[in-house]
Amino acid sequence: MPKIEKPDFKACEKAFKAIDKDNSGELDLNELEEAFGLLDIHMKKDEIKGILEIVDADGDNKMNKTEFAHFVYICKNATPDDVKTILFLAADQDCSMTIDKNELLIILKKLGAEVDKAQVDELVKQVADNDDGTLSYEMFLAMMEKLLE
Secondary structure, three states, rough: OOOOOOOOOHHHHHHHHHHHOOOOOEOOOHHHHHHHHHHHOOOOHHHHHHHHHHHHHOOOOOOOHHHHHHHHHHHOOOOOOOOHHHHHHHHHOOOOOOEOOHHHHHHHHHHOOOOHHHHHHHHHHHHOOOOOOOHHHHHHHHHHHHHOO
């Protein structure tokens, strides 16, 4: 399992404000690339764009402050070719290092899966080893294996 760390929210906000020169409250792809330089994250523009497509909640190809911190969380903890880790981190919208049922439903729908809440509840029940209905990284991987069978 990769060592997953929460983002430094203050550093993210500082970088966001430094790059958002027009005070639009959003960063586009070019601004994201610049912000990553400030945060010492080294990724190619096409890698950033690929992850942006998964994370961008409203599909406008721009990031607000919350989306940006989530994006940094993903990019600091996964390499561009580690799809399973990227999916786990993308699903973990609150950066809690676990995925709840609602977060799982959202990411599965983004991936084109035709699932409903009851099906997600059943999936989680099959792999979760806790009573709170959340999935750790390991449980998420086990669930992905079940889905790919």
